[in-house]
Amino acid sequence: MGIAERKEREKDLQQKMRRKQILDAAKRVFHNKGFSATTVEDICQEAELSPAALYLYFKNKDDLYASLNLQLLEYMSEKFEGLYREKGLKAEEKIEALKDLLYDLFSFDPLIVINLFHLQASDGLTNLSTERTTQLNELAAKCLRTLGKIFEDGIAEGRFIDRHPIALADIIWIIFSGAVLWEKSKQMINPRKDYLKQTLDLAIDIFGRGIKAA
Amino acid sequence: MGIAERKEREKDLQQKMRRKQILDAAKRVFHNKGFSATTVEDICQEAELSPAALYLYFKNKDDLYASLNLQLLEYMSEKFEGLYREKGLKAEEKIEALKDLLYDLFSFDPLIVINLFHLQASDGLTNLSTERTTQLNELAAKCLRTLGKIFEDGIAEGRFIDRHPIALADIIWIIFSGAVLWEKSKQMINPRKDYLKQTLDLAIDIFGRGIKAA
Amino acid sequence: MGIAERKEREKDLQQKMRRKQILDAAKRVFHNKGFSATTVEDICQEAELSPAALYLYFKNKDDLYASLNLQLLEYMSEKFEGLYREKGLKAEEKIEALKDLLYDLFSFDPLIVINLFHLQASDGLTNLSTERTTQLNELAAKCLRTLGKIFEDGIAEGRFIDRHPIALADIIWIIFSGAVLWEKSKQMINPRKDYLKQTLDLAIDIFGRGIKAA
Amino acid sequence: MGIAERKEREKDLQQKMRRKQILDAAKRVFHNKGFSATTVEDICQEAELSPAALYLYFKNKDDLYASLNLQLLEYMSEKFEGLYREKGLKAEEKIEALKDLLYDLFSFDPLIVINLFHLQASDGLTNLSTERTTQLNELAAKCLRTLGKIFEDGIAEGRFIDRHPIALADIIWIIFSGAVLWEKSKQMINPRKDYLKQTLDLAIDIFGRGIKAA
DNA sequence: CATGAATGAGAGTTCATTCAT
DNA sequence: TATGAATGAACTCTCATTCAT
Numbered sequence: 084m085g086i087a088e089r090k091e092r093e094k095d096l097q098q099k100m101r102r103k104q105i106l107d108a109a110k111r112v113f114h115n116k117g118f119s120a121t122t123v124e125d126i127c128q129e130a131e132l133s134p135a136a137l138y139l140y141f142k143n144k145d146d147l148y149a150s151l152n153l154q155l156l157e158y159m160s161e162k163f164e165g166l167y168r169e170k171g172l173k174a175e176e177k178i179e180a181l182k183d184l185l186y187d188l189f190s191f192d193p194l195i196v197i198n199l200f201h202l203q204a205s206d207g208l209t210n211l212s213t214e215r216t217t218q219l220n221e222l223a224a225k226c227l228r229t230l231g232k233i234f235e236d237g238i239a240e241g242r243f244i245d246r247h248p249i250a251l252a253d254i255i256w257i258i259f260s261g262a263v264l265w266e267k268s269k270q271m272i273n274p275r276k277d278y279l280k281q282t283l284d285l286a287i288d289i290f291g292r293g294i295k296a297a
Numbered sequence: 298m299g300i301a302e303r304k305e306r307e308k309d310l311q312q313k314m315r316r317k318q319i320l321d322a323a324k325r326v327f328h329n330k331g332f333s334a335t336t337v338e339d340i341c342q343e344a345e346l347s348p349a350a351l352y353l354y355f356k357n358k359d360d361l362y363a364s365l366n367l368q369l370l371e372y373m374s375e376k377f378e379g380l381y382r383e384k385g386l387k388a389e390e391k392i393e394a395l396k397d398l399l400y401d402l403f404s405f406d407p408l409i410v411i412n413l414f415h416l417q418a419s420d421g422l423t424n425l426s427t428e429r430t431t432q433l434n435e436l437a438a439k440c441l442r443t444l445g446k447i448f449e450d451g452i453a454e455g456r457f458i459d460r461h462p463i464a465l466a467d468i469i470w471i472i473f474s475g476a477v478l479w480e481k482s483k484q485m486i487n488p489r490k491d492y493l494k495q496t497l498d499l500a501i502d503i504f505g506r507g508i509k510a511a
Numbered sequence: 512m513g514i515a516e517r518k519e520r521e522k523d524l525q526q527k528m529r530r531k532q533i534l535d536a537a538k539r540v541f542h543n544k545g546f547s548a549t550t551v552e553d554i555c556q557e558a559e560l561s562p563a564a565l566y567l568y569f570k571n572k573d574d575l576y577a578s579l580n581l582q583l584l585e586y587m588s589e590k591f592e593g594l595y596r597e598k599g600l601k602a603e604e605k606i607e608a609l610k611d612l613l614y615d616l617f618s619f620d621p622l623i624v625i626n627l628f629h630l631q632a633s634d635g636l637t638n639l640s641t642e643r644t645t646q647l648n649e650l651a652a653k654c655l656r657t658l659g660k661i662f663e664d665g666i667a668e669g670r671f672i673d674r675h676p677i678a679l680a681d682i683i684w685i686i687f688s689g690a691v692l693w694e695k696s697k698q699m700i701n702p703r704k705d706y707l708k709q710t711l712d713l714a715i716d717i718f719g720r721g722i723k724a725a
Numbered sequence: 726m727g728i729a730e731r732k733e734r735e736k737d738l739q740q741k742m743r744r745k746q747i748l749d750a751a752k753r754v755f756h757n758k759g760f761s762a763t764t765v766e767d768i769c770q771e772a773e774l775s776p777a778a779l780y781l782y783f784k785n786k787d788d789l790y791a792s793l794n795l796q797l798l799e800y801m802s803e804k805f806e807g808l809y810r811e812k813g814l815k816a817e818e819k820i821e822a823l824k825d826l827l828y829d830l831f832s833f834d835p836l837i838v839i840n841l842f843h844l845q846a847s848d849g850l851t852n853l854s855t856e857r858t859t860q861l862n863e864l865a866a867k868c869l870r871t872l873g874k875i876f877e878d879g880i881a882e883g884r885f886i887d888r889h890p891i892a893l894a895d896i897i898w899i900i901f902s903g904a905v906l907w908e909k910s911k912q913m914i915n916p917r918k919d920y921l922k923q924t925l926d927l928a929i930d931i932f933g934r935g936i937k938a939a
Numbered sequence: 940c941a942t943g944a945a946t947g948a949g950a951g952t953t954c955a956t957t958c959a960t
Numbered sequence: 961t962a963t964g965a966a967t968g969a970a971c972t973c974t975c976a977t978t979c980a981t
Binding site: 257 | 333334423460464467468470471472473474475476478479495496499500502503504505506507508509
């Protein structure tokens with residue numbers, strides 16, 4: 084029984100590694116060619132895997148794509164949690180810290196952030212199971228709630244103007260996603276130095292000043 | 298001679314109407330199904346036209362799509378110009394006016410704004426003539442420059458903090474595009490009342506407070 | 512009645528001119544783009560005519576194409592007739608004269624000779640009326656018969672070896688068509704000086720020596 | 726290792742057979758319907774294969790077509806080489822042998838000879854990779870050079886009149902291609918016994934007499 | 940578990956041809 | 961007579977997905 088169990092665990096591990104290997108390959112290819120231009124074949128070649136094998140690990144292309152985004156959302160959720168739980172920082176300092184956190188998020192996976200927005204703009208992904216959709220939505224909601232709690236604290240402490248915390252969280256998200264998208268789009272026209280960090284810093288700076296209680 | 302001229306004008310008019318008819322149909326279908334899921338056939342059915350006829354008015358699917366976006370950018374450019382030239386308003390009041398202007402932009406064409414961002418995230422549109430691409434980019438740049446000039450004035454008058462005006466324009470744009478995208482994405486999950494106006498108002502409000510000179 | 516007749520004649524004349532105008536345009540376009548790559552639209556633009564109008568003068572694209580070839584065959588037939596009737600030349604001299612005549616044929620319409628062979632290789636032309644087909648075949652047969660008669664004379668006079676005259680005519684035709692096709696194909700690979708005249712001269716020279724009675 | 730190797734070989738073999746199967750089917754269909762009238766679908770039905778599968782073996786329709794012609798050229802090249810190397814024959818006898826060789830060429834693949842000429846007259850084949858085009862041209866050039874060397878020998882031995890060997894090779898080619906094309910075209914009008922052998926024999930006979938040194 | 944080969948279904952696009960005027 | 965606009969019918973080619981092994 085112990086043996087069976089161990090074997091089971093080993094199998095699980097191997098499966099997870101394969102999944103990760105595919106996800107990583109997919110991430111790279113999506114980055115280079117964009118979502119719709121990427122074929123399953125492309126991903127398979129990058130992952131050194133047969134198309135048929137890919138379908139052992141993911142239900143379909145959309146499912147693979149969604150899994151990619153789940154990865155990011157999980158990472159993001161943790162980071163936000165971490166920031167929220169940080170005891171040593173005042174609410175304002177947490178906003179300040181958001182600058183780096185968000186940029187870190189982008190650095191963690193510049194490609195997938197784009198993908199996430201693609202998911203939002205959601206063109207397609209008709210073959211996504213409701214289960215996966217729910218997962219995605221719940222994680223996203225959780226992220227926002229966590230951010231919201233940071234603002235809630237700030238408001239309670241009288242440091243921030245009194246607006247609905249979730250609305251403020253929305254705006255942070257809007258700034259982040261808008262900035263990533265916009266900078267990427269500018270780079271497509273004219274690839275050059277990466278202004279994202281600066282833009283993000285400035286935007287959040289202004290946001291921080293804007294929500295400071297009078 | 299007068300007759301020939303009149304006929305000419307009538308023909309031109311008819312052509313423009315056909316183009317508009319197609320653009321309108323396309324707008325609706327792209328909205329419902331997203332860009333890549335939309336087939337030329339779909340658009341033609343909506344426009345009550347044969348596929349071949351569509352190709353008399355647009356070079357290809359990408360071109361049609363880009364034309365849709367040009368429409369919006371032109372409208373936007375005019376609106377921004379108008380606001381900039383408005384003599385009776387102080388710089389701060391112009392920012393205030395932006396709230397309505399941006400929402401108006403969205404109302405003018407809620408679907409196409411989405412499309413515009415799809416264009417940004419873009420993924421595809423490989424069949425776009427460089428001419429069209431240039432048109433798009435130049436119009437977008439013009440919009441930003443105009444916005445930038447509003448901030449320039451405000452800074453010169455000592456009403457706004459001294460940051461690069463174009464960077465500020467970028468942030469306005471980021472807020473707008475991020476908000477539209479985000480609200481749309483929320484609506485996809487849970488269609489209900491439209492919070493865009495509120496979100497946009499709040500975001501710009503905060504932005505306005507944030508750039509006020511100390 | 513005289514008036515009606517005159518009007519009739521004028522109408523006829525005008526129609527013929529229009530036909531010629533279209534045929535000339537078609538000739539040029541087919542030359543530049545090849546048969547299958549040429550669209551009816553192309554021809555119409557070259558002829559400064561609407562597509563619909565073209566169909567008033569020709570039943571369809573194939574018919575237009577066949578008419579082009581009829582033109583050549585008629586010209587060719589006359590030339591062959593002329594050579595045959597030439598009293599002052601011995602049979603051998605007529606073969607010698609064929610060199611120039613054939614090259615002249617090519618010069619008269621370098622493009623259409625190609626077209627003629629395309630017609631032979633006949634890929635398509637499924638929409639050709641039997642009437643037109645018959646016309647084409649009869650004219651071609653007539654050309655060969657005329658050529659044949661030249662050989663017949665030569666054989667009767669004991670100047671040529673005794674082979675079936677039509678077979679000899681076939682071979683002349685084969686040499687001519689083969690040469691035009693081959694030189695054209697060489698020019699496609701490597702466009703440069705035109706060797707057709709030389710090749711044709713040499714080939715017919717050898718042919719002439721080859722049929723000389725021992 | 727031996728096993729892997731054997732499997733590799735078997736796979737290779739199977740792939741080659743599939744290619745051949747498609748080429749054969751294509752040959753038949755092109756023969757019946759001509760190049761442009763033949764659809765990929767037609768070929769696939771003949772080959773009992775899905776259209777998508779065809780594209781696993783050939784880049785596109787033009788490529789398939791060109792491959793068909795390469796087959797013939799390769800066969801032809803070998804035959805010419807063989808004749809050239811033949812030690813026991815005098816130059817004149819080699820010309821005599823050409824009769825059979827050329828007819829054999831036609832028998833090897835009566836359809837594809839036509840195709841080859843279509844390729845020459847070519848009209849189209851715009852989607853052909855430069856690589857394939859080069860292959861075709863080089864093989865064709867090689868064939869001619871080989872033929873040329875036969876004439877060169879004959880001239881050196883004083884058996885043939887002194888003309889440029891390649892020009893003579895051209896003429897042989899012209900006779901062959903012209904004859905095939907012409908006979909085919911006659912058969913289209915009036916399908917009956919096959920006169921190609923006779924015509925070819927006579928033409929080359931005359932050619933042989935024509936180049937004999939005085 | 941893994942694969943190479945195969946495919947169904949459809950996409951975008953083209954073009955000879957014909958109305959309505 | 962002449963036309964500009966429209967179209968039906970195909971065509972080539974692609975791709976996510978699944979067998980047979």
